[in-house]
Amino acid sequence: MAKSKISREDIRVVEALLFASEEVLTQAKLNVCFDDGTVPSLPDVVETLKKEYEKSERAFSIEKVAGGFRLITLVEYAPWVRRLFTRVGKTPLSQAALETLAVVAYKGPASRAVVESIRGVNSAGVIKTLLERKLIKISGRAKGPGRPLLYSVTEQFLLSFGLNATSDLPKLKEISELIAEGTDNAVTEEDFLPAEDEAD
Incomplete structure (x- = not known):
């Protein structure tokens, strides 16, 4: 059952799951994390977080991808991220x-x-x-x-x-x-x- 009102704790929980998850976070995955049966709407929480990130000028945001949501770095920081992966991470695709x-x-x-x-x-x-x-x-x-x-x-x-x-x-x-x-x-x-x- 979806909650009619999103609490600050709900927002923090979803944010923590986004940081910790190696795969995209979906509503179905979020549902299993709540035992009391009342689960926040993932799209609603994501929208709240995106606004907070934009307001506080964070270097990351959240995007919808592969049927779920994940944290991403903003495109203007791509050169630094690319250096990290090309210099110490996986070899880029040929x-x-x-x-x-x-x-x-x-x-x-x-x-x-x-x-x-x-x-x-x-x-x-x-x-x-x-x-x-x-x-x-x-x-x-x-x-x-x-x-x-x-x-x-x-x-x-x-x-x-x-x-x-x-x-x-x-x-x-x-x-x-x-x-x-x-x-x-x-x-x-x-x-x-x-x-x-x-x-x-």
């Missing part, structure tokens, strides 16, 4: 990994053959890396000969790119322009369009 990820995101569920037909190069190693980084997952098998594995993007992908759903992805033209900045053999918008036999 151009090949970004291209492969784009194909899976827009064409998925997609087989390795589909990825390689679009990129024009062997993508086995890149797919393995993306699986290890939990940015893509095996989501089934195709119905064609050999029943190849199909790959789709994961919730971690949505989290990493600040998306609430794959429908929030940039337009194909925009992603093509981004890829074109880093390679002469850029993936084009036409590469993501379904083949004639797929469109039927």
Whole structure:
């Protein structure tokens, strides 16, 4: 049962959970943290916190992503955060990994053959890396000969790119322009369009 009025304690509890959670915080997860059956509305608490952060000029805010909420740093502090992760954290994704990820995101569920037909190069190693980084997952098998594995993007992908759903992805033209900045053999918008036999 949702509370009609949000208390300061509710706000502090939600804030603590946002800081502590490695995954997005959803209403369902918040519900299990309250034993008395009266649970604050997560969107309402988030809206209150966002206003407080903005008023106090904090370096972070809260965004809705992957069906829940998480704390994020403001975009103007991205250079410092990027330095932290590039100098002491995980290695950034390569151009090949970004291209492969784009194909899976827009064409998925997609087989390795589909990825390689679009990129024009062997993508086995890149797919393995993306699986290890939990940015893509095996989501089934195709119905064609050999029943190849199909790959789709994961919730971690949505989290990493600040998306609430794959429908929030940039337009194909925009992603093509981004890829074109880093390679002469850029993936084009036409590469993501379904083949004639797929469109039927």
